[in-house]
Amino acid sequence: MNSPITLDALRVLDAIERRKSFAAAADELFRVPSAISYTVNKLEEDLDLTIFDRSKRKADLTPVGNLIVEQGRLILEATNELTYMAKQSASGWELEMRIAIDSILCFKPIYTLIEQFQVDNPWIDIKITEEIFGGTWDALTAGRSDLIIGVTGDLRNNNFKSHAIGELEFVFAVAKEHPLCHLPSPLSAKTIKQYPSIVVADTSRQLDTRSAGLLDGQPRITVADISQKIDLQLLGLGVGYLPVHRIQNHLDSGELVELKVAKPEIREVNICSAWRKDNKGKALAWFVDKLQTLPHDVFLGK
Template sequence: MPSPRDVLTPDALGLVQAVAQHGSFAAAARELGLVPSAVTYRIRQIEDALDVLLFDRSSRQARLTAAGDELLCAGQQLLQDIDAMANRVRRVATGWEAELTIACDSVLSQSTLMELAEAFYALEPTTRLRLREETLAGTLEALISGRADLALGVVVEPGTTPGVHSHELGDLRFVYAVAPHHPLAAATEPIPDEVLIRHRAVAIADSTAVRNNAMTVGVLAGQDVFTVSTMRSKLDAQLRGIGGGFLPEPLARPYLESGRLVAKEIQRLSSRSIRFSYAWRNVGPLGPGRALKWWLAQLESAATRLALLERHRAA
C-alpha cells in the first residue's frame, strides 16, 4: 500500500481541490481532462494511504468530510509554501521573483497602473506580474495575509505590523456628487443629515476577507445603500442617478465640468481629504527581488505618485 508521502503530491492535492470545488468526480474529471474512473481511483488511493474518507458519497454531490476539509486547508498552505520556495530559489539564481502580486485600491488611476505594468514588461523580466483590485481595508489585508507583495492605496496605517514597510503615497480630495437629475441636485446647501438620509447612498464594499475588520465610509446609520465593488462602478451608479456619495475629485472633475455630475455641500462634510500610503512586505535576508525593487523605485518619483492619485481618464 502506498504511504501518505507517496500519494500527497501537489497534483493529488489539486485533484482533491477540483472535486471539492465542483462537487462531483465527473465534473472534476472533465476539467482536468481525465476519465471519471481515474479520478475516483486516485482519490481512493489517497484515502487508503491516510486511512480516512475525504468525501461523503452518500448523496449525488461529493462533499468534503471533516478530514477532507482539513487536508484541503493544510494542502493549500503546503502549495503556497512550495510556490514560496520556488520563488526564493529563482531569486537566488536570477534575482527575479517567480511572481509579484500587487494589490491596488480601486480609487487609484488604473491607466497609470497599466502604464507602469507596460514599462515593467519592457524590461523583459522573468517575473510573472499579478494585479489585484482591492478596496478600503482590503488593500492592506491582502498584503498582511500574504496574498500580495506590494499594496498601493493603503488607507489604514500599517502601524507596527511585523514585516510590513510603508511610505506615504499622497493626499486625495473627495467631493460629494450626484447626477443633475437626482433630487439632491436641487437641494438647499449645506444638506443636513435628516435630508441626506432619505436618499440612497452608493458605497464601495470593503474587499477585506476578514469581515470583522471591514470599513464603512460616508454612510449614515439607517440609510438605504447600493453597494458596488469598485470605484468605477460607484461613479457609473452616481452618473445614472441611482444614488449619491463621495468620489475622488480628480475622477469626478471631468463630469463636474461637463455637467454630468453636480457637487453638493453636505452639513457633515462638504469635502474630505484622505491620506494614502503604499506598503510592502519584508522579504527576509535576501532583500527585495529585482521586480519589487523596480516598482519601489518608480514609487519614489513624486510624479508617479501624483499620477496614481489624480490622472484618471473619463469614460
C-alpha cells in the same frame, strides 16, 4: 498513505466557494466546467463524504466542506509562501512580481513602469490585481502581493515600509435630477439617510472588511468597483462620496452635482504604496525605486 486532498483540489474548492459557482470557478482557473466538476466528484468519492450541497442551484458547502475549504486555505497560503521564499533565495530575482492596486486609482502609470521593466527583464512574470479598501493591505499581509499601491492609513506594523504617492479628494455627489439637489444645504445626516448609499465592496479575504461614508441605518446598494458606483450615482439610484479625479468630467458637465454636507465624513485621504521590509527581491526594489521618482499624484491622473 497518500491523501486525496491535493493542492489542486484545494485551489478548485477555494475558487468555487469564492465565486459561488462551478462555472465561475472554471473561468477563474482557465478550465472547462466539466474538469471542475470531475475534481470535486473525485474528491468526494475518495473521501466518501459530501462537500457541496447539491439540493440548491448555488454552490453551498456542507459543514465538512466548509472545514476543508477553511483549513485548505491555510495550506495554500503556506505553500505559496514556501514556494515564494524558495524562488527568492535562489537568485535574488523573483520569477513573478505581484502588484495590487486600489481600483480607485489610474492604472496607466504602473503600465508605463511595466513596459520599462520588461525591456531588461522579459522573463519575469508580472501579476496585477485590483483591490478595494482593505483588500490592498490584505493582499500584502497574506503574501498574495509584493507591492501594493493606493493604501490609506498608518502602516500595519514595523514589518512594512511605505512611500506617499498622493492625496485623494472626495466630494458628496449626486445625479443632477436627484431630489437632494432641490433641498437647502448643508444636508443633514437624517436627510441623506432617506436615500440608498452606493457602496463598493471591500475585497479583503482575511482582514476585517470596511466601508466609508455609510450612515447608520442607511439602505445600501453594494457594487464591485468604483466605476459601477459612479454609474449608479449618475443614474440617480443612490448617493455617496466619490473621488474627484474620477468624476471631474461629470462635475464639469453638470451630470453630477457636488452637495454640501453638514458633517462631512471624508474629504481628503493620503495614499501610499507599501511593501515588506524583509522582501529583498530585485524586481520589487526596481519598482520601489521607480515609484519614488514618479511625480506626486500621478496615480490620480495629474
